[in-house]
Amino acid sequence: MKLIAIYPGSFDPITNGHVDILNRALRLFDKIIVLVADNPAKKPTFSVEERKAMIWESLEDNPKVEVDSTTGLTVHYAEKVGAHALIRGLRAATDFEYEFQMNSANQFINANIESVFFMAKHDFMFISSSTIKEMVIGGVDVSSLVPGPVLKRLKTLK
Ligand code: COA
Numbered sequence: 709m710k711l712i713a714i715y716p717g718s719f720d721p722i723t724n725g726h727v728d729i730l731n732r733a734l735r736l737f738d739k740i741i742v743l744v745a746d747n748p749a750k751k752p753t754f755s756v757e758e759r760k761a762m763i764w765e766s767l768e769d770n771p772k773v774e775v776d777s778t779t780g781l782t783v784h785y786a787e788k789v790g791a792h793a794l795i796r797g798l799r800a801a802t803d804f805e806y807e808f809q810m811n812s813a814n815q816f817i818n819a820n821i822e823s824v825f826f827m828a829k830h831d832f833m834f835i836s837s838s839t840i841k842e843m844v845i846g847g848v849d850v851s852s853l854v855p856g857p858v859l860k861r862l863k864t865l866k
Contacts, residue, residue: 710738713824715795716782719744720752721858722763723840725832729797732826734772740795742767743785744777753841758861766855783817794821799828799835841865 715730719742733740742763746756754762756777763775778785782794794814796807811823835853843850844862851859 711736711793712739712741712789712791713737713793713795714741714743714782714786714789714791716743716745716785718747718750718752718837719759719763720750720754720837721759721840721854721861722766723832723835723837723854723858724852725797725799725828725835727766727855728829728832729795729826730767730773733795733824734770736824737772737793737795739772739774741774741776741789741791743782744775745782746777746779753865754861762855762858762861765857781817783814783821786821787818791821794823796823796825797828798825799833 713733715733717726719726730740730742744756744759744763752759760775760777767773767775776785786794798804798807807823807825814821814823832853840850840853841862844865847866850862854862
């Protein structure tokens with residue numbers, strides 16, 4: 709049986725923190741679908757298509773990875789594609805409460821789909837998509853925090 713996982717998030721944009729979690733999760737799963745949440749209420753900086761393109765370009769054609777988006781519930785998407793697990797990263801204790809609540813909701817929807825949590829690497833503990841965008845606008849060099857294709861697009865924000 710092929711083990712399939714979904715890695716959901718806003719990815720506005722994808723960062724090296726996300727890429728690190730994905731690469732570590734790829735050691736455990738046969739296929740991972742990076743799922744961009746299409747939630748206009750979050751007023752994203754980049755469109756869904758731009759976010760998907762940046763993910764693709766950053767992953768360099770890994771045959772074990774797919775990139776998709778959904779406007780619906782993550783668990784419903786997971787059911788549709790026959791996924792077994794959801795992947796989430798934890799950066800700090802503050803992430804825990806939110807993840808605990810979301811995991812409970814997801815388990816209520818379908819208790820057969822487990823969430824698997826990866827602790828962020830020390831170097832990426834402080835990163836979020838918003839802090840990176842703020843730093844770029846403030847003129848900070850973020851080249852060690854995001855993949856090259858993301859850096860290129862972030863420069864257009866200045
Ligand atoms: N490295 C760096 N940054 C990380 C990170 C990591 N490993 N993990 C999370 N982050 C950052 C993100 O960049 C994002 O930063 P921002 O707030 O500055 O934009 C922030 O942490 C939140 O991360 P993200 O993982 O994108 O979560 P989210 O809250 O944007 O997305 C969904 C959560 C999309 C997975 C969730 O809301 C969802 O599944 N939605 C669909 C509806 C649904 O099924 N709801 C649940 C049941 S009702």
